[in-house]
Amino acid sequence: MPHPPEDSFESDLSTIETIVARLERDELPLDDALKLFEEGVERLRRAAAALAGAESKVQRLVESAGGDLTLKD
Secondary structure: OOOOOOOOOOHHHHHHHHHHHHHHHOOOOHHHHHHHHHHHHHHHHHHHHHHHHHHHHHHEEEOOOOOOEEOOO
């Protein structure tokens, strides 16, 4: 299976999971832990924005029974 692009939603989620696991082990020096935390927060923001964008797109592209595209919640 090919790896997702580095900037993909899936890549961000995978990296966040890895960061959480590393932080939970409590074996990192404080500086390294802070760097990982910062990266995790940035990737979380990016993933949340991607998810919000996808949700918005789905709302706009709901197809009605007649074949017309209409906005629905």
